[in-house]
Amino acid sequence: MIDAYFFDLDGTLVDTEILWVEATEMLAKDMGHPLSHETALRLVYGISWPGVYEGLLKEIPGIDWTLDQMGDILAPYFLQLRDSRDVRILSSIKLLKTLAKEHPVAIVSGSYCTDVKAAIDLMDIMPYLRFYLGHEDYHPGKPDPACYLAAAAKMGVSPKNCVVFEDSTAGLTAGIDAGMYAVALSRPGRPAQDYSRAHLILEDLADYHPSRLICAH
Structure with a gap:
């Protein structure tokens, strides 16, 4: 029995995960310490975000920002990239709306x-959500399961009856270690991730159906 669905945001509902990578490259270049795309x-x-911050401290000498200041500094680069293209993953958004007709749905980012x-407004999906959680709402971040345990508690459901949709190794690890079913979105052309623990792997969430998850499990 599935009691609730939780969606990751970046890379799952909006194709913005890679934009943060590009924004970080742009910032590092402007600081005079260019990073390779692989780095x-x-x-x-x-x-x-705490993990990104710690990584940048090691890679770029002389950083004196706080974690919160890093977000403010990266934001203009990210917004420039986001505004240059349509980042919505339409089939994922359609699935969220469909599932929300019969199940409670939330975003855990x-x-x-x-x-x-801002992304929720861009997708126009607020009426379909019970709530959303962001970086400030839990600690520690993914891959720790704290985010999904907090989401299940807020939703008032058992983690074992929840499904998470994720595109990254860290996110899948968080969902699985919280005791939830995990569906991996493995979109062609995106960086390789370790989906070996996922209960179901899909290239497009349009192909999701609960029966496939149960059969795969």
């Missing part, structure tokens, strides 16, 4: 709450 991927893709809210 930026390792530092940012699927990593919680590692992004700052202001960024989560």
Whole structure:
């Protein structure tokens, strides 16, 4: 029995995970310490903001920002990239709306709450959500299961009866270690992740059906 669905945001509902990687590359270049694309991927893709911050401190000499200041500094680069393309993953958004007709649905993201809210507004899905959680709402970040345990508690459901949709190794680990079913979104052309623990792997969430999850499990 499935009591609730939880969606990751970046890389699952909106194709913004890779934009944060590109924004980090742009910032590092402007600071005079360019990062290779491979290094930026390792530092940012699927990593919680505290993890990104710690990684940048090691890679770029002389950083004197706080964690919260890092978000403010990266934001203009990210917004420039986001505004240049349609980042919505339409099939994922459609699935969220469909599931919300019969089940409670929430977003559990590692992004700052202001960024989560902006993405929700962009997708026009607030009426379909019970709530959303962002970086400030739990600790520690993914891959720790704290985020999904907090989401289940807020929803008033048992973790074992929940499904998470994630695109990153860290996110899947968080959901599985919370005791939930985990569906991996493995979109073509996106950085390789370890989906070996996922209960179901899909290239497009349009192909999701609960029966497939149960059969795969």
